[in-house]
Amino acid sequence: MSKDIKRERIARRVAMELSDGMVVNLGIGIPTFVANFVPEGIDVMFQSENGFVGLGPAPSPDNIDPDITNAGAQPVTILPGGACFDSATSFAIIRGGHVDLTVLGALEVDEKGNLANWMVPGKIVPGMGGAMDLTVGAKRVIIAMEHTAKGNPKILPLCTLPLTAKEQVDLIVTDMAVIEVIPAGLVLKEIAPDTTVEEVVAATAAKLIVSAHVAVMAV
Amino acid sequence: MSKKLRTPEEALREMQNGATVMIGGFLVVGTPETLIEEILKKGVTDLTVIGNDTGFPERGIGKLIVAKRAKKVLASHVGTNPETGRQMHAGETEVVLIPQGTLAEQVRAGGAGLGGILTPTGVGTIVEEGKQKIEINGKEFLLELALQADYALIKAHKADEKGNLVYRRAARNFNPLMATAAKIVVAEVDEIVPIGKLDPDEIVTPGLFVTYLVKREAPCDE
Numbered sequence: 001m002s003k004d005i006k007r008e009r010i011a012r013r014v015a016m017e018l019s020d021g022m023v024v025n026l027g028i029g030i031p032t033f034v035a036n037f038v039p040e041g042i043d044v045m046f047q048s049e050n051g052f053v054g055l056g057p058a059p060s061p062d063n064i065d066p067d068i069t070n071a072g073a074q075p076v077t078i079l080p081g082g083a084c085f086d087s088a089t090s091f092a093i094i095r096g097g098h099v100d101l102t103v104l105g106a107l108e109v110d111e112k113g114n115l116a117n118w119m120v121p122g123k124i125v126p127g128m129g130g131a132m133d134l135t136v137g138a139k140r141v142i143i144a145m146e147h148t149a150k151g152n153p154k155i156l157p158l159c160t161l162p163l164t165a166k167e168q169v170d171l172i173v174t175d176m177a178v179i180e181v182i183p184a185g186l187v188l189k190e191i192a193p194d195t196t197v198e199e200v201v202a203a204t205a206a207k208l209i210v211s212a213h214v215a216v217m218a219v
Numbered sequence: 220m221s222k223k224l225r226t227p228e229e230a231l232r233e234m235q236n237g238a239t240v241m242i243g244g245f246l247v248v249g250t251p252e253t254l255i256e257e258i259l260k261k262g263v264t265d266l267t268v269i270g271n272d273t274g275f276p277e278r279g280i281g282k283l284i285v286a287k288r289a290k291k292v293l294a295s296h297v298g299t300n301p302e303t304g305r306q307m308h309a310g311e312t313e314v315v316l317i318p319q320g321t322l323a324e325q326v327r328a329g330g331a332g333l334g335g336i337l338t339p340t341g342v343g344t345i346v347e348e349g350k351q352k353i354e355i356n357g358k359e360f361l362l363e364l365a366l367q368a369d370y371a372l373i374k375a376h377k378a379d380e381k382g383n384l385v386y387r388r389a390a391r392n393f394n395p396l397m398a399t400a401a402k403i404v405v406a407e408v409d410e411i412v413p414i415g416k417l418d419p420d421e422i423v424t425p426g427l428f429v430t431y432l433v434k435r436e437a438p439c440d441e
Contacts, residue, residue: 048389049319050245050246050248050389050392051245051388051389051391051392052388052389065388066248067248067249067376067387067388067389067390068388068389069246069248069389071245071246072246073246073247073248073299078388084386084388084389084391085391086323086391086392086393086394086395086396086423087245087271087319087320087322087323087392087393087396088323088324088326088327088396090320090323090392091319091320091323091324094320095320095338095339095340122308124298124304125297125304125307125308125314125316126296126297126298126304127272127294127295127296127297127298127316128295128296128316128318128319128346129272129295129296129319130295130318130319130320131318132318132320132321132340132341132344132346133318133319133320133321133340136339136340136342137320137339137340162344162345163343163344163345164344165340165343165344166342166343166344167343
C-alpha cells in the first residue's frame with residue numbers, strides 16, 4: 001500500500017472522531033490531512049497555534065497572504081468567524097483545556113499512553129514546538145501515524161526516545177488498526193479491512209488487549 | 220512626524236556584543252527582517268537570541284545563525300533551519316529548546332513583573348530537568364522563570380506616531396509579548412499613521428512599550 005493511501009485511510013478514520021462544535025488542533029504531517037475529511041454536517045473550528053482559529057484551506061496561488069500561514073509555514077486562509085491572537089492567548093487556549101481534540105504524529109507511543117515525537121538524540125533535534133503543550137492541554141489526544149516505521153513497531157511497551165508528554169494519549173489510529181489507551185493498557189478496537197488480528201499483534205511490540213469483537217475500520 | 224521614528228542604524232546604535240535580543244515572528248511571519256539585516260550590517264556578535272524558532276537559513280533569525288552572530292539561542296523549534304542543528308551538535312552554539320507555550324508565558328511574565336510561571340507542560344520529560352516542581356491540588360507543575368532582554372525587535376503592521384501598534388493576522392504571535400519584556404523595544408512597521416488614525420480599541424500594543432519605530436525596508440511579500 002502506498003504512503004498516500006495509508007495516509008488517507010488514517011486521516012479518514014481520525015475524521016470520524018470529530019463532532020459538531022469541537023475546537024481541534026491538527027499537527028504537521030498526516031494529522032493535517034484530517035481537515036480534508038470532516039464529515040458532512042459537522043462544524044469544527046481548527047486552531048492554528050501560530051495565532052488564530054478558523055483555519056481554512058490553502059488559497060489559490062493568486063490569493064496567498066504572507067501573514068496567513070499554518071504552524072508549518074504553509075499558506076492557508078482564515079474562514080469567516082475566525083479570530084487572531086498572540087502566542088500567550090494561543091497557548092492559554094491549548095494548555096487551558098479549551099481545545100477539545102488534538103491530532104498528532106508520533107515516533108513512538110507506549111502502553112501507558114506516553115508519547116515521543118520531538119527528538120532523536122544525536123540525530124534530529126528539531127524541538128518540541130507546541131507539541132508538549134498540546135499533548136498536556138487538549139482534552140483528547142489522538143495519535144495518527146503509520147503502524148510501523150520501515151517494518152519496525154512504533155507502538156512499544158515503553159518509549160525509548162525522550163517523551164513529549166507522560167500518559168496523555170487517548171487513541172492511536174494507524175493504517176492497520178484503531179487502539180484505545182485505557183489504564184489497563186492498549187485495547188485493539190478495530191483492524192483495517194486488509195489485515196488480521198494476528199498481523200496487527202505481530203506488528204505491535206506492546207501487549208494488546210484484544211477485545212472480543214474487533215471491528216473492521218470503516219474507511 | 221513621529222518622535223520615535225529612527226533609521227535602522229540609529230535604532231540599534233547602542234546594541235553591544237553579548238546583548239540579549241528577543242526577536243518576534245513565527246517561521247518568519249511577523250519577523251522584523253529590516254532589523255535583522257541591520258544586526259548583520261552592524262557586526263554585533265555573541266548575542267543571546269530569544270525567539271519562537273530560527274526561521275530558515277536565508278530568512279528571519281536564520282540569517283543571524285548562519286552568520287554565527289548568536290552564542291546562545293532560546294527557541295521552541297529549530298527544525299526548519301538545518302544550520303542551527305549543525306551548530307548545536309558541533310557545540311558551536313548553545314541551543315535551549317523550550318515548549319512554545321512555556322516560552323510565550325516566560326516572556327509575558329518578564330514583561331508583567333512576575334518572577335515566573337507554573338506550567339504542567341514538560342512534567343515527566345527532559346524539560347523538567349533542573350527545575351523546581353511544585354504540587355498544587357495534587358497536580359505537578361514546573362516553575363519556569365521569567366525572561367527579559369536588552370532588546371526586543373518586533374514587527375507590527377501599523378503604528379501611529381505615538382508608537383501604538385496594530386498587528387495583522389498570524390503576524391502577531393510573540394510580538395506583543397516581547398514588546399513588554401525588554402529595555403529597548405524597536406518596532407518595525409509597514410506604515411506609520413498620524414495620531415488619531417488608530418481606534419484606541421484596535422491597538423494591541425500601547426505605544427508606551429515602544430522605544431523606537433523603524434520603517435520596514437524589506438519587501439512585505441518576501
